[in-house]
Each structure stands twice: as C-alpha cells, then as structure tokens.
Amino acid sequence: MGRYNYYKPLSLDDALALHDKIPGALFIAGGTDVMVKIVNGDIEPSALISLRSIPELSGIKENGSTRIGSMTTISELIEHPKLHKRYPVLIEAARRHSGPQIRNVATIGGNLCNCSPCADTATPLLVLDAKVRLRSIEGSREIPIEEFFKGPGETCLSSSEILTDILLDPPQREARAVFMKKGRVHMDLATASVAVLLEMEKNTCRRARLAAGSVAPVPLRLSQVEELLEGNIISSELLDRAREISSETVSPITDIRATEEYRRRIVGIYVRRGIERLLKK
Amino acid sequence: MRINISFMLNGSEVVVEVEGHHRLIDVLRDQLGLTGTKEGCGKGECGACSVLVDGRAVNACLYPALEAEGRSVTTIEGLRGPNNELSTVQQAFVDQGAIQCGFCTPGMIMSAKALLDSNPDPTEEEIRSALLGNLCRCTGYVQIVEAVRQAAVQLRDKP
Structure with a gap:
C-alpha cells in the first residue's frame, strides 16, 4: 500500500486551496470506498484531503425544504428525528445500506461521489427530484441529481470540486x-x-x-x-x-x-x- | 509527514506519532500492542477489526488513524474489569459456546457492546442487524445471538 499525507482542513476554502496546491491529492469523506480502492491498488493518491472536519458540510437543516450536508453519515440520516417522516423512501434505502460499521462512517455525499451504479441513496434521491450543490474555487453551482451521474465511478464533478449539500423540496403530501x-x-x-x-x-x-x-x-x-x-x-x-x-x-x-x-x-x-x-x- | 495525535483509548489518554497513510488498526496493533483487534479482510467486509469510536462500531481497517484525534476509542482490551475479569458480554460468549476459532470474536463483541449500550432490550432481529457487518467463518451465529441475548438480560438485571 502506498504512502500518502493526510490533511484535515477545517473549512471548505482551506480544503479547496489545499487541493489546488497538491498535485495528485484526492478528497476523502467517510473513506469506506476510497480506503478500499487504495488497498486494492486502484488509486494511488499523493495525499488525502479529509472533508470530515469541515462544519459547513455537516448537519441537516429544515426550512420547508431540506438541506443535507454532504458529510452526513448514513447512520445520522437513519437516526434523524424527522427525515424518516418527510422522506421515508430515502431512509428505507439508508437502512438497507451496508452494515452498521460502514453506515457509522460512510456519508451520503461519499455515496453519491463514488458514483457506483448501485449507490443505495441515489435512486431515492432521483425519485425525490433532489438537487446537489457543488463548490469549487470559482464558486458554487446547483444541478439536478440526474445530471450528476455520468458513468460508473464518474460524476460531473471536476476533480477540484466538492459536493457540499443535497437539497430536497418539501415533500408533496399526496x-x-x-x-x-x-x-x-x-x-x-x-x-x-x-x-x-x-x-x-x-x-x-x-x-x-x-x-x-x-x-x-x-x-x-x-x-x-x-x-x-x-x-x-x-x-x-x-x-x-x-x-x-x-x-x-x-x-x-x-x-x-x-x-x-x-x-x-x-x-x-x-x-x-x-x-x-x-x-x- | 509524521504527526502527533492524542485520543482517549479505553479510558486513558494516549499520544502517538502517526503517518498519513496509517489506519487506526495499524496504530492499535503495531504501535500500541493491542492485538485483540484482528485484521481479517482489510476491506470493511468482515468486521473482525471492529472497535468503537465515540461509542459507535467502526471498521478500524478503513479508519484513517488521523481521524481518531480527539475521539474516544474502545477496543476489546477496554472491556475487561479492574481485576482482569471478563465483561458481561465476553462471559456470555464463553457461556453460550459462541466462540469457535475466536478470530471474529473481538469484533462480534464490540458490535454487541455498541448495540447493548444504545438498546438494552434488543429483539432477535435487532441483534442480527447489529451483527450484520461481522462475519463468522466457523458458522456459529445461533450461539452468538444467544450470547448477546444472555448479556442483555444480565446487564438489565445488574443493579
């Protein structure tokens, strides 16, 4: 297994600046896919930039619509007091996501950015017409989740962009x-x-x-x-x-x-x- | 790049020097000598490396060591009592014959502990879901579920 440096920036700006500065650096969320890819020799990053200590990326905010920070873990989704009532389909899928040890660290943002065709949180977000917010040094943009996935392991995210939020409209009562x-x-x-x-x-x-x-x-x-x-x-x-x-x-x-x-x-x-x-x- | 990190390990603060590519299991086993935590698949499938971080079960083989900084880590070694006696969950595994080769046992016990700490009266289904991420290749799941059930009863009855 290769050697790499590991950075834990405390803000989005710092994370983006670090990525800009270090060639071959890769962002890491919960790491349950990235770490496996490193073990398998599929990727050899020069450095990992952890997004887990960035407060802007955590938490779930409800204000009519809902904003889920990309570093929200699958367990946090399941345990949230209101989400299972507002978007039960998303929580059903989260409950079927892997086992407890993975759910406790894997994040919804990581699940989407890993871009596996089998990502459990992707299909419910597609039927809920979710949007994702992406941020780079240049600024941020919002796109429908349907446009986010491009191919196996391939998203429309550029390597220097970070998925910051998942946005959901208020649930339709019917x-x-x-x-x-x-x-x-x-x-x-x-x-x-x-x-x-x-x-x-x-x-x-x-x-x-x-x-x-x-x-x-x-x-x-x-x-x-x-x-x-x-x-x-x-x-x-x-x-x-x-x-x-x-x-x-x-x-x-x-x-x-x-x-x-x-x-x-x-x-x-x-x-x-x-x-x-x-x-x- | 070597960095000093400190975290709570089984109730005491430790300071270790780690490198970016070290995983929590490397630090626990190789630097701190706590070999109770096992590495099975190294890919988050088998759960043999399960430890608790801030009370939640995680796979130490996928957990970057640097993420442990400032957190509270519990390993199988942290469960024994002051006179080296087994904890209730450990003793229940012995009593129920829930151990064959023993390799999966520390991980099983850590997952069981995480469950019982948050849910003192689990149903069989809840026990089985809590242990989903722990594989036993000797196939002893029935006794393992019985052991967790026994531990739950005994922990509830404890004054």
Missing part, C-alpha cells in the same frame, strides 16, 4: 414512495434496486418517478415508465407494460453478483411490485 433492493443478504451491494414515487388522484396517476440501481452504468431514471404511467389509470395491463419497458430499457451487465438477464427480470418485477405496493398504501 406522494408515496417505496425502495426495494435485491441482494443475496441484507447488507449486500444491490444486485438490482428500484425506487418508485407516485402521486395519485383517485385511480389516476398524476406524477410518477422511477429509478433503478445496478442495471445501467449509472443510477437510472426510468423516464419511459414514468411517461407510461402519468395521466393514466393504472390497470393490470399497464403494470405488465411497465414491467416490460423496465426490463427492456435498462442496460445491465453480467458480473460477480448476477447475470444481465437476471437483473433485467428483477428490475421489471420490482417496478411492478413497487407500483402495486404503493397503490395498496
């Missing part, structure tokens, strides 16, 4: 959402995962948001399924069609966890089951 994840055991990385959000007006679907994990190079919005559902009465035929479209439009790979074919099947079944579950609520 919206119901569900998160489902297929893993061999509870703490597994997802073989496939699905988040569904529906706003119903009697039997008609007013708004639909669906996202799937581990079935494409990035956590994926299932826009075609959303279009299929919106403005329509959700019949059994429509559910079958939603299942088919989901299986067809994703582009999973075969790897150590599952085959492409299995992932296509699972995502279709979970989309159908997720919608059915919400209609029963």
Whole structure:
C-alpha cells in the first residue's frame, strides 16, 4: 500500500486551496470506498484531503425544504428525528445500506461521489427530484441529481470540486414512495434496486418517478415508465407494460453478483411490485 | 509527514506519532500492542477489526488513524474489569459456546457492546442487524445471538 499525507482542513476554502496546491491529492469523506480502492491498488493518491472536519458540510437543516450536508453519515440520516417522516423512501434505502460499521462512517455525499451504479441513496434521491450543490474555487453551482451521474465511478464533478449539500423540496403530501433492493443478504451491494414515487388522484396517476440501481452504468431514471404511467389509470395491463419497458430499457451487465438477464427480470418485477405496493398504501 | 495525535483509548489518554497513510488498526496493533483487534479482510467486509469510536462500531481497517484525534476509542482490551475479569458480554460468549476459532470474536463483541449500550432490550432481529457487518467463518451465529441475548438480560438485571 502506498504512502500518502493526510490533511484535515477545517473549512471548505482551506480544503479547496489545499487541493489546488497538491498535485495528485484526492478528497476523502467517510473513506469506506476510497480506503478500499487504495488497498486494492486502484488509486494511488499523493495525499488525502479529509472533508470530515469541515462544519459547513455537516448537519441537516429544515426550512420547508431540506438541506443535507454532504458529510452526513448514513447512520445520522437513519437516526434523524424527522427525515424518516418527510422522506421515508430515502431512509428505507439508508437502512438497507451496508452494515452498521460502514453506515457509522460512510456519508451520503461519499455515496453519491463514488458514483457506483448501485449507490443505495441515489435512486431515492432521483425519485425525490433532489438537487446537489457543488463548490469549487470559482464558486458554487446547483444541478439536478440526474445530471450528476455520468458513468460508473464518474460524476460531473471536476476533480477540484466538492459536493457540499443535497437539497430536497418539501415533500408533496399526496406522494408515496417505496425502495426495494435485491441482494443475496441484507447488507449486500444491490444486485438490482428500484425506487418508485407516485402521486395519485383517485385511480389516476398524476406524477410518477422511477429509478433503478445496478442495471445501467449509472443510477437510472426510468423516464419511459414514468411517461407510461402519468395521466393514466393504472390497470393490470399497464403494470405488465411497465414491467416490460423496465426490463427492456435498462442496460445491465453480467458480473460477480448476477447475470444481465437476471437483473433485467428483477428490475421489471420490482417496478411492478413497487407500483402495486404503493397503490395498496 | 509524521504527526502527533492524542485520543482517549479505553479510558486513558494516549499520544502517538502517526503517518498519513496509517489506519487506526495499524496504530492499535503495531504501535500500541493491542492485538485483540484482528485484521481479517482489510476491506470493511468482515468486521473482525471492529472497535468503537465515540461509542459507535467502526471498521478500524478503513479508519484513517488521523481521524481518531480527539475521539474516544474502545477496543476489546477496554472491556475487561479492574481485576482482569471478563465483561458481561465476553462471559456470555464463553457461556453460550459462541466462540469457535475466536478470530471474529473481538469484533462480534464490540458490535454487541455498541448495540447493548444504545438498546438494552434488543429483539432477535435487532441483534442480527447489529451483527450484520461481522462475519463468522466457523458458522456459529445461533450461539452468538444467544450470547448477546444472555448479556442483555444480565446487564438489565445488574443493579
């Protein structure tokens, strides 16, 4: 394992300045992915710049809408007194994220920036239409989370940018959402995962948001399924069609966890089951 | 770059000189000689290296040593009593035969302690979720769950 220096700046400005000064330096959040990549020899940073001691990046603020600091740990999300009522789908996903030792240090910002197609917090944030705020020396910008993911391990974040906040609109009272994840055991990385959000007006679907994990190079919005559902009465035929479209439009790979074919099947079944579950609520 | 850090270790303050690439487990085992904490996979999968940082279970193999500065770290060595007697959780593991080769045991016990400190009366499901990040390759989970249950009862009954 390589040697590297480790810095713990106390402000965003200091972190950005340090990164600017040290070639080959990498930002580190909870470290549960970065440290593994170093052990595996996938990356060899000259220095790690820890974001964990920067107060601007921690905490959850509610003021109608909600702002989650990127260094909020998965455990802090789960234990927050209000989040599970306001955004239950996000907390359901957080509860399925790894095991306790990882949840106690892994952060929501790190989960997104690691940009694995299976990131558990990504699909709920996609269906909640979350935004992320990014900060660099030049300034800050806000983008929809959907535009954040570019490819496996690749985000629209430049190497000198820091994800500072996750921003959520106030929850819509009529919206119901569900998160489902297929893993061999509870703490597994997802073989496939699905988040569904529906706003119903009697039997008609007013708004639909669906996202799937581990079935494409990035956590994926299932826009075609959303279009299929919106403005329509959700019949059994429509559910079958939603299942088919989901299986067809994703582009999973075969790897150590599952085959492409299995992932296509699972995502279709979970989309159908997720919608059915919400209609029963 | 060598840096002095201080933190509370099993109730006493320690000062150690560490380098940026050192992990908490390196400091505990190699510098401080506390070899009760085991390194299994080194990748946060097996939980053999579990220790408590500010009361929460973490994998010491993924925890940068410099992040321990100013925090309170508890290892398996910190559980024994003043006369070297086993703690309630440790004794429960012995009583229930929850140990085979013993390699996973310190990590299991630290996760169990983190659970019981925050939830004195856990259900079986809660015990199993608290131990999700700890793997036992000898397959003794039933006895381990029984041991945590026994410890919970005994700790609740303690005056």
